[in-house]
Amino acid sequence: MIKLGVKQELTVVKIVDFGVYLGESQQAEDKDTVLLPGKQVPEGIKKGEKLSVFIYRDSSDRLIATVRVPKIALGQIGVLKVAQTSRIGAFLDWGLEKDLFLPYKEQTKKLHEGEEVLVALYIDKSSRLCATMKVYHYLQTDSPYAQGDNVTGVVYEISDNFGVFVAVDYKYSALIPKQEAQGNYKVGDELSCRITAVREDGKLTLSAKQKAYIQLHEDAESVYEIIQEFEGELPFDDKAAPEVIQREFGLSKNAFKRAVGHLLKEKKIELKNGKIYAL
Template identity: 35%
Template sequence: MSEILPFLNRINVYLCGMKELGLISTLPINRFTDFGAYLALSSGEEVLLPKGYLLGDEKEGEEIAVFVYTDSEDRPVAVTESPKALLDEFAVLEAKEIAPFGVFMDWGLPKDLLVPKAELGQNMVVGQKYLVKVCVDFQTNRLIGVNKYRDFISEAPMDYVPGTEVSGLVFDKTDLGYKVLIEDQYEGLVFSNEVFQPLEIGDLRKFFVKKRRDDGKVDLQLLPPGRVKYEEGAEIILAMLEEKGFMPLHDKSAPEEIQKELGMSKKHFKQCIGQLYKAGKIQILENGISINSSN
């Protein structure tokens, strides 16, 4: 039973009576007070939109798109700001404060999101980013964060064959590589020795299935099947050019400038652009290098 209780604490908010909690809803203004405007909830109750979120020319009956959560005293409150994740959504959030009862995460609202101690899947460090899912604790009827992401992960479908393109959120880096949350449902990994372009915790991007493992997890790769892999430095340059189109670096650029921009020596840079030029991937111009759009 003790293993079931944490899961029960995350029961969907609709069992708790307030359908709008944790979501963006368009609600009508019922009435105004000195503190703001009271908006009508679907239950017939009201929620306060504080005065600071009003423009001053609103009228009763006018509808406003708001996010509903609870304030520091656990009272329902509406704001016109949007958090980094809504109810039942995942996000990579930064740890702001460690407390004896949990960790407060920055999710883009005045009141931080608490990950209770019982919902921590790892030790957190202030300033670092972690994968969190927004849930409801039915005992307190408040939004909480859950860091035990594997409670929500399923085995990847069998049709995840090599080459399948997927959307993934990079959420952790280990000795093996980068962990990726695929389609908010499955766990993937990109091995470190196969990362040849900038990859950061919190990046949302496309990946390609390399292999579906027997345990239901997925090995991923950054390049589509059949794409020629170049030397690591050349991959970095090509990735930046695919994003920017042009870079003001060339064989006459100062070594310090190349080192600052790419983290490589001038000799290495010249070798890399030579490889990409011969492959027809880039153009070498007088003032820099550009992607070869005709390729």
């Protein structure tokens, strides 16, 4: 059976002016063959010889063979560039003549021409090859990492219920739990994280925070820089509402209070009249 979306070895059944027809065997019937266009046919090819080809659909939705190797195959994940966007979806450059369609409903953020996105390749209900940014079920769970390791990954989806989903090394399944996901995250962000747990199913639990003493210094530096951006006078102190702190600093109220306490100890700031002043 000729398989859509994968590379396979097929036999030359018939040679015509515009290419060659390939099948699983030399005795394959016409209905069980696929065309390899003439411009891709190796010189001197003969009936009965085998060729390694990838099967997809042409612009007329017919099965077609190519000797080119696409950037991803069925069920695989890859980073592809957006070639074009439209009301119904986006078209991605995956190394073949016809761009790969990414339906609007399979996008997890608004896309722009020229940007790169992490996608998986699947077959839709109309038997067409399509891309999806919802890659959760395509990610691997056999990473070589252990608790405490530092890793890098890309955000591919954000859930109000669960947290921030990350593809570590662009292929391993990981999550920053909701309670850990302090800050402003966007799909496509590249993160450096620490593994806090390796679950029984192999999926990774991450923290974007460093160990406590390192994180405290980083948070304090970030808070101090933002106070300076307010020209040295922050119009609220550590008693501000959590949502205000989250909006301005991307920190929880407790993390903000710890950072302010550290800055007070270092005599970099002072609190006065409900405001914070840089010294």
